[in-house]
Amino acid sequence: xxxxxxxxxxxxxxxxxxxxxxxxxxxxxxxxxxxxxxxxxxxxxxxxxxxxxxxxxxxxxxxxxxxxxxxxxxxxxxxxxxxxxxxxxxxxxxxxxxxxxxxxxxxxxxxxxxxxxxxxxxxxxxxxxxxxxxxxxxxxxxxxxxxxxxxxxxxxxxxxxxxxxxxxxxxxxxxxxxxxxxxxxxxxxxxxxxxxxxxxxxxxxxxxxxxxxxxxxxxxxxxxxxxxxxxxxxxxxxxxxxxxxxxxxxxxxxxxxxxxxxxxxxxxxxxxxxxxxxxxxxxxxxxxxxxxxxxxxxxxxxxxxxxxxxxxxxxxxxxxxxxxxxxxxxxxxxxxxxxxxxxxxxxxxxxxxxxxxxxxxxxxxxxxxxxxxxxxxxxxxxxxxxxxxxxxxxxxxxxxxxxxxxxxxxxxxxxxxxxxxxxxxxxxxxxxxxxxxxxxxxxxxxxxxxxxxxxxxxxxxxxxxxxxxxxxxxxxx
Numbered sequence: 001x002x003x004x005x006x007x008x009x010x011x012x013x014x015x016x017x018x019x020x021x022x023x024x025x026x027x028x029x030x031x032x033x034x035x036x037x038x039x040x041x042x043x044x045x046x047x048x049x050x051x052x053x054x055x056x057x058x059x060x061x062x063x064x065x066x067x068x069x070x071x072x073x074x075x076x077x078x079x080x081x082x083x084x085x086x087x088x089x090x091x092x093x094x095x096x097x098x099x100x101x102x103x104x105x106x107x108x109x110x111x112x113x114x115x116x117x118x119x120x121x122x123x124x125x126x127x128x129x130x131x132x133x134x135x136x137x138x139x140x141x142x143x144x145x146x147x148x149x150x151x152x153x154x155x156x157x158x159x160x161x162x163x164x165x166x167x168x169x170x171x172x173x174x175x176x177x178x179x180x181x182x183x184x185x186x187x188x189x190x191x192x193x194x195x196x197x198x199x200x201x202x203x204x205x206x207x208x209x210x211x212x213x214x215x216x217x218x219x220x221x222x223x224x225x226x227x228x229x230x231x232x233x234x235x236x237x238x239x240x241x242x243x244x245x246x247x248x249x250x251x252x253x254x255x256x257x258x259x260x261x262x263x264x265x266x267x268x269x270x271x272x273x274x275x276x277x278x279x280x281x282x283x284x285x286x287x288x289x290x291x292x293x294x295x296x297x298x299x300x301x302x303x304x305x306x307x308x309x310x311x312x313x314x315x316x317x318x319x320x321x322x323x324x325x326x327x328x329x330x331x332x333x334x335x336x337x338x339x340x341x342x343x344x345x346x347x348x349x350x351x352x353x354x355x356x357x358x359x360x361x362x363x364x365x366x367x368x369x370x371x372x373x374x375x376x377x378x379x380x381x382x383x384x385x386x387x388x389x390x391x392x393x394x395x396x397x398x399x400x401x402x403x404x405x406x407x408x409x410x411x412x413x414x415x416x417x418x419x420x421x422x423x424x425x426x427x428x429x430x431x432x433x434x435x436x437x438x439x440x441x442x443x444x445x446x447x448x449x450x451x452x453x454x455x456x457x458x459x460x461x462x463x464x465x466x467x468x469x470x471x472x473x474x475x476x477x
Contacts, residue, residue, distance in 0.1 A: 023242035024100035027107055027162065028130040030114035030121050032148060036137045037167040039067050040199055041192065042109040043217075044224025046075035048234055049105060051225055057099035061121050062086075062111035063384070063397040063438065065274040065311070071109065074221045080278055082108060084119040085384055085417060086395045086440045087278075089127065090248035096128060100245040105237055115155065118418065122159050129243050131162035133189060138178060139168040146181035153186050162240065163189035170194050190231035198224045258449035258457050260287030265304035269294035271321060272346060274311035279441040286449055295350070296320045301330040306340040306452040309347030311438055314365075315375050315402065318355045322363035335368050335432060340453040343434040345400055348427075349373040351434050352404060369429050371407035385414030385423040387437045392447030396439040398424050404436075 029042045042058065049056045058071045059082045068079035082092045099106055108130060110121030125132050134152060138145045145166065153161040164182065169175050169191035179188040192198065198220055228234075264283060268275065272295060283290060291302045296317055301307070314321060321328075335341060343351045349365065356362040356374040365373070382399040389412065398414065407427060414423025414437050424436040433451060441448045449457050 021244045021246045022097060022100040023244045024103055025105050025238055025240045026096075026100070026128075026130050026243040026245075027105070027237055027240065028110060028121065028125040028132045029107060029135055030110040030125070030132045031135045032152060033113045034111075036135050037192070037199070038109050038135050039070060040220075040224060041135045041165055041167060041228075042107055043071055043074035043221055044192075044198070044228050045107060045233070045237070046071060047221040048225035048228050049237075050074070050076050051222075052234060054104040054234075054238070055102055057103040057106050059095065059099070059106070059108045060111075061109060061124060062117075063399070063440070064111070065276070065438075067109065068277075070217065073217060075107075078277055081276060081440075082124060083440075084124055084127070086397065087442060091442055092124070093128070093246065094248040097245045097247045100243075106243075114152065114159075122156060126156070126158040128245070131160045131240060131243075133162050133165060134186075135165045135167055137168045138166045138174070139170065139194065142174060142177035143181040145178050146183070149186055150183050153183065161186050163187045163236075165189050166191045168192065168194040189236060190228055190233050192224070192227055195223070195227075198227065255282070255286055255445040255449075256458070257285075257287035258446070258454040259283060259452060262287070262305040262453060263289045263291060263303065264306045264308055264452055265302050266290055266292050266308045267295050267310060267347070268292045269296050270312075271296055271314045271317040272310050272312040272350075274344070274346065274438060276438075276440060279439075282441045282445060282448070283452070286445060286454075288452070295324060295327055295331075297324075299324070299326040301327065301334055304334075304339070307331070307334060307342070308452075309341065309343040309350055311345035311347060311400075314346045314349050315355060315357050315373075318357055318361070318363040318365075321350065321355075321365065328366055331366055332368065335366075335430060338431045340451065341368075341432040341434075342439075342451055343432065344438050345398070345436050348404070348434040348436055349402060351432065352407070368432055369407065369427055369434055371404050373402055373404050375402050383419075383423075384417040385437055386417075387414055387426060387435060387439055388412045389426065389433065389447060389451065390428075391450035392444050394439045394441070394447050395443040396437045398436050398438070400436050 029038055031038050046056045046058050056075045057077055058075045058079045060068045060071060060079060062083050063086060072079040080095050082095065084092060114121045134149055136145055149164050164186055166178055166188060175191040182188055280290060291304060293302050349355050351366050351368040352371040352373045353365060353367045354362050354372045355365050358375045384397050387394045387396055410425035411428045412426045416423045426435040446457050
């Protein structure tokens with residue numbers, strides 16, 4: 001009997017071990033700098049494989065709202081952020097594990113240059129054993145492109161460069177010159193032709209929102225997919241040695257249902273769209289019912305217990321926001337009734353007395369918080385910060401090209417990731433919390449629950465996705 005029990009236990013343990021890791025081909029799409037065409041190439045790769053009936057799960061490194069929507073449209077799958085500082089190792093590990101359980105291929109698009117930032121894209125790739133493919137705009141150079149790739153490949157010994165995709169390649173001869181100069185360890189995987197029909201449109205904070213140009217994007221995705229398919233890239237990627245992904249040892253995917261029974265109204269339209277899917281998912285896992293409304297089109301605020309005004313492009317739609325006086329009055333009544341309100345970046349601008357665009361046109365906003373917002377051209381502010389809220393610290397980031405003036409004394413400031421100077425101001429009026437900071441809710445679910453009005457939230461912070469400390473590699477001297 002004891003022997004049988006032992007055997008059964010061993011079988012159970014073996015089964016547990018078998019499902020504790022999932023293997024899947026994966027590629028980290030990186031570049032030597034921003035503006036090299038990473039999103040263009042990643043979306044083309046995703047569309048190429050999606051057209052072949054493959055399940056492609058795409059991730060975007062760092063805080064980004066625009067690229068993930070483009071990548072989601074290209075792949076036909078949801079796209080999440082992976083950021084070792086903002087989200088933490090455990091969060092990233094669990095998201096990759098879940099994706100590998102259903103995908104034929106995982107694509108991770110990097111941010112900036114592959115070694116930029118602390119932690120960098122290279123740190124993320126090294127931590128999870130993801131081979132990196134370099135996307136480089138090769139316009140104006142030939143053999144020098146190979147020299148740059150060789151330097152990137154040899155910069156760290158814990159990062160594997162699987163190949164180069166030469167973007168904006170001018171001709172077959174151009175391709176041949178680059179390919180001949182590359183080291184044998186870094187093959188040329190593809191050469192994307194120099195063609196404006198493949199590039200993705202941009203504006204002052206990044207790419208144009210996918211919802212605004214959906215049909216145009218479809219044409220660009222398909223053109224890019226055809227260009228890469230002609231290179232045989234699908235077969236090359238799918239034949240890569242699979243990467244083993246393991247689940248996080250402590251996964252906070254099921255926090256307490258602190259928001260059960262509460263309805264949160266979320267502004268979502270062309271003016272307010274900077275929303276992490278991870279934030280929505282967390283609110284729902286905590287029991288909240290989400291209802292979406294448009295400050296541009298809806299005449300009344302939906303019945304709710306709390307309100308979230310996320311970031312976006314209110315400056316591009318200031319006239320429409322000002323014209324919707326019925327909705328503005330409704331939000332003012334909710335504010336006066338002490339409804340919990342979170343306003344992030346564009347939401348902050350909407351809460352001020354007025355907003356002035358670069359065309360010098362000024363429009364009335366909600367007037368919940370004294371002050372005036374104004375766009376300031378190309379100059380802006382960005383960076384990773386922790387919002388030091390009374391409810392608890394929540395990590396996030398700032399990225400804006402506007403400024404506010406005449407605002408009241410802040411209750412706190414963001415704490416910058418690696419700089420002692422105070423970060424973004426955090427304002428509070430009644431139960432309104434407003435700041436330029438975009439918060440990543442999974443960093444501290446308890447604090448977020450309190451922010452949206454939950455009453456019975458435990459005093460201790462639950463296991464955070466940032467509990468694990470990420471060790472970054474020193475660059476060689």
